[in-house]
Amino acid sequence: MSESKSCIFRLFRYRRCLRDLKELGYVKVFSDNLGEASGVTAAQVRKDFSLFGITGNKKGGYIIDALIDKLNYILGKDEVQKVILVGTGNLGSALLRYKGFNKEDIQISAAFDADPAKQMKSGAIQIYPVKDILDYVKINRIRVAILAVPSVVAQESAEMLIAAGVRGILNFAPVTLKVPEKVIVNNINLAIELENVIYHVSVREKNHR
Amino acid sequence: MSESKSCIFRLFRYRRCLRDLKELGYVKVFSDNLGEASGVTAAQVRKDFSLFGITGNKKGGYIIDALIDKLNYILGKDEVQKVILVGTGNLGSALLRYKGFNKEDIQISAAFDADPAKQMKSGAIQIYPVKDILDYVKINRIRVAILAVPSVVAQESAEMLIAAGVRGILNFAPVTLKVPEKVIVNNINLAIELENVIYHVSVREKNHR
DNA sequence: TAGATTGTTAATCGATTAACAATC
DNA sequence: TAGATTGTTAATCGATTAACAATC
Numbered sequence: 001m002s003e004s005k006s007c008i009f010r011l012f013r014y015r016r017c018l019r020d021l022k023e024l025g026y027v028k029v030f031s032d033n034l035g036e037a038s039g040v041t042a043a044q045v046r047k048d049f050s051l052f053g054i055t056g057n058k059k060g061g062y063i064i065d066a067l068i069d070k071l072n073y074i075l076g077k078d079e080v081q082k083v084i085l086v087g088t089g090n091l092g093s094a095l096l097r098y099k100g101f102n103k104e105d106i107q108i109s110a111a112f113d114a115d116p117a118k119q120m121k122s123g124a125i126q127i128y129p130v131k132d133i134l135d136y137v138k139i140n141r142i143r144v145a146i147l148a149v150p151s152v153v154a155q156e157s158a159e160m161l162i163a164a165g166v167r168g169i170l171n172f173a174p175v176t177l178k179v180p181e182k183v184i185v186n187n188i189n190l191a192i193e194l195e196n197v198i199y200h201v202s203v204r205e206k207n208h209r
Numbered sequence: 210m211s212e213s214k215s216c217i218f219r220l221f222r223y224r225r226c227l228r229d230l231k232e233l234g235y236v237k238v239f240s241d242n243l244g245e246a247s248g249v250t251a252a253q254v255r256k257d258f259s260l261f262g263i264t265g266n267k268k269g270g271y272i273i274d275a276l277i278d279k280l281n282y283i284l285g286k287d288e289v290q291k292v293i294l295v296g297t298g299n300l301g302s303a304l305l306r307y308k309g310f311n312k313e314d315i316q317i318s319a320a321f322d323a324d325p326a327k328q329m330k331s332g333a334i335q336i337y338p339v340k341d342i343l344d345y346v347k348i349n350r351i352r353v354a355i356l357a358v359p360s361v362v363a364q365e366s367a368e369m370l371i372a373a374g375v376r377g378i379l380n381f382a383p384v385t386l387k388v389p390e391k392v393i394v395n396n397i398n399l400a401i402e403l404e405n406v407i408y409h410v411s412v413r414e415k416n417h418r
Numbered sequence: 419t420a421g422a423t424t425g426t427t428a429a430t431c432g433a434t435t436a437a438c439a440a441t442c
Numbered sequence: 443t444a445g446a447t448t449g450t451t452a453a454t455c456g457a458t459t460a461a462c463a464a465t466c
Contacts, residue, residue, distance in 0.1 A: 004457070008408060012401045016383060030423070039385040042423095043459055050425055058424050059466040081407050094303030095399070100383060104400040106407070143410050146403065168410035170403050174225060174309060176248040184409045186402055190304070191313040192221045193395055194355065194379050198290050198315070199217060200393045201352050201377035213433070239447070251447095252435055259449055267448050268442040 007048050008075075013038045014045070015071040022064050030061040077105060084142050085111040086157050087149035088118050088127055091172055091190075095146060096125055108146070110136055114153070130160075137164035144168040151175045158185075216257050217284075222247045223254070224280040231273050239270040286314060293351050294320040295366050296358035297327050297336055300381055300399075304355060305334055317355070319345055323362070339369075346373035353377040360384045367394075 017037040021029055031049075032042035049055070054070050056062035072078075085092055085108050095101075096111055111127045113119060119127050128136065136142065145166045149157050154173035161169065168184040171177055174192070177185050226246040230238055240258075241251035258264070263279050265271035281287075294301055294317050304310075305320055320336045322328060328336050337345065345351070354375045358366050363382035370378065377393045380386055383401070386394050 005405075005409075006457075009401065009405055012404050012408075013385075013398075016398075016401070017385070020384075032423090037385060041459070043461095044457095046423095046425065047458075056424060057466075058464075059422060061423070075404070075408055076411055083403065083407070090303050090306045090308070094299050097299045098399065099299070100398075100400040101403065104404055106400065106403055143414070144403070144407050167413065168406040170406050175229075176222075176226070176246060182413070184406055184413075186406045188397065188399075188402060189222075189225075189309075190307065190397075191309040191315065192218065192225070193397060194292065194310065194315055194353070195221050195284070195313055196214075196218055197377040197379050197393055197395045198292070198353050199221075199284055200214075202285055204376070204391070204393070205352070215433075241447090250435070252437095253433095255447095255449060256434075265448060266442075267440075268446060270447070 007051060010038070010040060010044070010048055011052070011071055011075060013040075014048070015068060015075065018064050018068050018071070022068070027064055028061045029064055029067070031056075034062075079105075081106045081144070082109040082140065082142060083107070083144040083146060084109060084133075084136065085125075085146045085148065086113075086130070086133065086161065087147065088113040089148065089150070092146075092148035095148060097123065109140065109142070112136075114149075130157075133160055134164045137161065137166060142166060144170070147171045147173060147177075149173060216260060219247070219249060219253070219257055220261070220280055220284060222249075223257070224277060224284065227273050227277050227280070231277070236273055237270045238273055238276070240265075243271075288314075290315045290353070291318040291349065291351060292316070292353040292355060293318060293342075293345065294334075294355045294357065295322075295339070295342065295370065296356065297322040298357065298359070301355075301357035304357060306332065318349065318351070321345075323358075339366075342369055343373045346370065346375060351375060353379070356380045356382060356386075358382060 014034060017034060018029065021037065031045040035042040035045045052074055083106060085096060088096060088111050096108060101108065108125055111125055112130050112133050113127055114130045116129065119129050143166060145161050147154060147157060147169050151173045154171065154175050155177060158169060158177045158179060162179060162183055167182065169177065171185055171187045174189045179185055223243060226243060227238065230246065240254040244251040244254045261283055292315060294305060297305060297320050305317060310317065317334055320334055321339050321342050322336055323339045325338065328338050352375060354370050356363060356366060356378050360382045363380065363384050364386060367378060367386045367388060371388060371392055376391065378386065380394055380396050383398045388394055
């Protein structure tokens with residue numbers, strides 16, 4: 001139980017940090033090293049590991065390679081994950097070219113846009129008309145989509161994706177999507193994220209310190 | 210007390226929903242309407258409001274206009290907020306053109322990049338060399354920056370910003386920035402956000418339902 | 419061994435939810 | 443009035459932290 005959402009999120013962060021540490025030549029890591037590297041407490045690291053039955057060596061910390069393997073097993077990292085992108089406007093086209101996904105073995109296998117001018121104008125990834133979503137998702141058994149369309153069409157786009165078989169959506173449109181319980185939505189609202197930073201900075205400024 | 214981070218975050222979401230509702234012609238709203246619109250429970254809405262002394266009418270819900278005004282007062286929305294962007298690569302240049310910020314009265318007043326080829330090649334917003342950050346931030350009293358540089362230079366860029374006077378950073382580089390306590394960092398790791406969705410979908414798929 | 423680190427339990431902390439009296 | 447909704451308190455829930463015995 002208690003594989004809490006934020007715990008999983010941290011496991012991903014640990015894995016990323018471990019890879020970086022490995023690249024730097026480290027072989028072992030202690031819970032406090034890893035905690036510092038990923039911005040959490042040492043206790044938190046050990047607790048998270050404990051929840052998933054990940055063990056280290058009572059005195060010698062954790063072997064980085066073994067740890068990464070275990071995280072790969074838990075988080076799943078056998079094959080490349082295919083996702084699709086809907087909406088190739090401003091943000092969408094940047095995501096299409098974003099290298100951070102490939103690095104994590106995520107591949108955007110196709111993109112979709114309502115604007116005929118954008119279709120075909122592909123770089124490496126083909127851009128199809130929106131009406132092709134249904135077939136594409138079914139044929140390729142796509143389960144996850146990135147939604148980067150204008151707010152006004154976000155809900156209908158989501159419904160189209162879900163009808164086709166998509167079960168997880170990373171949503172950049174600043175609206176609350178209404179979806180069935182079986183579908184997972186992760187919202188990223190860039191404006192709100194930035195507003196939050198601004199808010200906290202100005203609050204601190206007011207309390208002058 | 211207890212102006213928790215997530216509570217503030219929700220207040221921003223409420224405001225956004227309220228504006229949408231207003232645009233649709235609504236004048237009043239009940240806690241359960243607003244809850245549904247923003248994806249939280251009605252109790253949560255009332256609790257959040259109560260923490261900030263926002264009151265409605267015992268029977269008649271909340272007047273949307275008055276509510277927006279109160280949120281504006283709490284969250285601060287008098288003048289346009291100026292921020293800068295560092296790194297105009299793939300993601301950075303998309304953020305530069307992202308319209309969602311302007312809509313929330315946030316303005317990217319300048320951008321910076323290490324690549325001379327990108328400098329001057331401005332659209333509406335001027336792109337300066339990185340070495341100009343210090344002066345620009347000081348002269349224009351910038352407090353918040355968006356960091357969209359490659360991971361390897363993220364830490365040093367952050368330090369440069371902080372030295373210049375920046376107190377809040379929205380960080381897109383997939384690294385844990387080491388910053389003094391006085392600085393607020395909000396991390397957005399696109400790959401991890403997407404991996405999370407993929408993970409939760411595949412877990413559910415395994416438990417077939 | 420002495421010192422250091424894990425793994426886990428218990429304590430704390432905070433956030434969400436439920437419930438309901440107040441009241442319009 | 444009867445019904446509905448707020449505002450707030452108390453209960454629940456979950457997540458983080460602290461502490462420490464186990465042990466290498």
